[in-house]
Amino acid sequence: MTISKDKKIRMFKTMSRIRTFEDRLQKIYRDGKLDGHLHTSHGQEAIATGVIEALSDQDIVFSNHRGHGHFLARGTSPRSIIAECYGKVTGTNKGRSGSMYIVDTKRVMPVASGIVGGNICVATGSALASHLKKDNAVTISFFGDGATNIGFFHESLNMASLWNLPIVYICENNQYGEATKREEHQKIEKISDRASAYSMPGVTIDGTDLMTVYESVKKVVDRAREGGGPALLECVVYRLRGHSAGDVGPYRPKKEEDEWNIKYDPIKKFKEELLEQKILNNQLVEEIEGEIEKEIEEAVNFALDSDAPIAETVSKYVYREEEDNE
Amino acid sequence: MSKCMYVEALRMALREEMRRDKNVFVMGEDITRYGFGANRGLVDEFGAERVRNTPISEAAIIGSAVGAALRGMRPVAEIMFVDFIMIGMDQIVNQAAKMSYLSNGELSVPMVIRAPEGTEWFGGGAQHSQTLHSIFMNIPGIKLVIPSDPYDAKGLLKSAIRDDNPVLFFEHKQLYTQKGEVPEEDYTIPFGKAAIKREGEDLTLIATSWMVKHSLEVAEELKNEISIEVIDPRTLVPLDKDTIIKSVKKTGRLLVVDESPVNGGIQGEIISAVMEESFWNMEFPPKRIGSLNTPIPFSEYLEKEVIPTKEKIKKEILNIFSS
DSSP, X not given: OOOOHHHHHXXXXXXXXXXXXXXXXXXXXXXXXXXXXXXXXXXXXXXXHHXXXXXXXTOEEEOBTTOHHHHHHHXXXXXXXXXXXXXXXXXXXXXXXXTSSOOBGGGTBOOOBSXXXXXXXXXXXXXXXXXXXXXXXXXXXXXXXXXXXXXXXXXXXXXXXXXXXXXXXXXXXXSEETTEEGGGTOOOSOGGGGGGXXXXXXXXXXTTXXXXXXXXXXXXXXXXXXXXXXXXXXXXXXXXXXXXXXXXXXXXXXXXXXXXXXXXXXXXXXXXXXXXXXXXXXXXXXXXXXXXXXXXHHHHHHHHHSOOOOGGGTTTTSSOOGGGGO | OEEEEHHHHHHHHHHHHHHHOTTEEEEETTTTTSSSOTTTTHHHHHOTTTEEEOOSOHHHHHHHHHHHHHTTOEEEEEOSSGGGXXXXXXXXXXXXXXXXXXXXXXXXXXXXXXXXXXXXXXXXXXXXXXXXXXXXXXXXXXXXXXXXXXXXXXXHHHHHHHSSSOEEEEEEGGGTTOEEEEOSSOOOOOTTOOXXXXXXXXXXXXXXXXXXXXXXXXXXXTTTTOOEEEEEOSEEXXXXXXXXXXHHHHHSOEEEEEEEESTTOHHHHHHHHHHHHHGGGOSSOOEEEEEOSSOOOSSHHHHHHHSOXXXXXXXXXHXXXXX
């Protein structure tokens, strides 16, 4: 599979944007300037970037509580997500979501689920709709290793397999379910082994390697689109930060963290690759990183300068009424 | 107009809506071959893609209905007994109910979940007999419908299918074989409009679902002594408070009968909503009847102690007029 130089640079920018965005947001939370729940995806940027890059615009993406990367990769603006975290009217959900339940209907990304595994059934229904409508779209369901222990996972994969639905289940195995190491929450070595219980392909890949992610996703997405049915793709990564912004991970061995940070930081890895291939040079990297820094800085200022939502609208759209269709 | 059973009225509504809109489809456990039969026969006309038997997976049935609805389909999911809905509770409460709100109305979830609830010697015991609708009145984002006769069942189910929100549609098991006049042509009944099932002057008797029949019978039996107005709210969300308040202002007496356990039940909610407006019109304290705060026991002898019965309704009415 040949991937153009421009595409590679774009993907590098996406990953860098996610990292800079989340570094900045995490700092804001840790400085006590924002409250609420913030789950960053440090170390998982290659998954978001590779998966989204492998999709077509019509494909539906169901994100989760650790979802900034998914949205940023699809093109949701950093300023609208930061404004959302500040509870402002310019946010993705006009202040109704915060970091966890982001929605971007323009990019066919319905509400992300803050319930672990909660989107797996809903995403399966989206694939059922595609199956019934024959609309050629593939649905992606993102979830973590922890979510593979919940009943939704089993019920949905069984149903999708039975009905041969066009869906790809992407497990971002970051090796921790909150503070519990994976070995302490499930005995299986590979999560993808579970796919055999549903007679669907199950693949485990290095989720820190962008090109591997991209190529692997493309394969199973194309297969689903052609009527081949669902697949489970396990992307092994390491959650380079805590479960949420305030969590410094005292339950994890320092040595383990250091090793992953040094050897398996997906952005560092891809940057080195591109430098080696002479697609990037140090000056270009500096320029790109500088631009992104500036973009995020402006996004924060945009959020700070934005208005609060209007209190009188607080109960609007609890229900969708006919006049909303007009 | 012809007489048909409640279950047949439901089937008419499903058939008509499936003919009208190709996005409507039904799914549930064994819906083509087992159970109470609302979907029976639909597969012959619409095929197995639109009439889907599912694995025993309530979370995936409900959740996939949510996902399909988000994408423009109009699923009508059947849960075989309302008790089983609890397995899919997250998908209703945390997913379906939140989509419109969190997306500022950009997303909608036009889905219906149908489920039988209640008992009166159906022999199901603790996990197949409950009346759970009160729980859902406490969840913003869901509409709640409990029709009490075949005419309402057809008209309300058609409205439910056309509604852009998640609708829970609860049918009392005893009602399925009840007969009533049902027009063969297309009609809908709007949500939030109570039905005055019998006019009266002395007592406002609010009754839901299977309790409506009992209440009407009691009203007939007592007609020479007490003039009873029987009102069926038909939809609990939205609730037609105005019709109830207007009636209570006229009668000065209120009794609410619903099969939910009384603790935290809709009976108390209806009474509170009415009292805020009509407290000074009351001749007698408002009263409520529901199930005891007890699981439904299997034995016929025990069950009737727990659930509301015609006798209990009559006794309470006579109590209200005893002084």
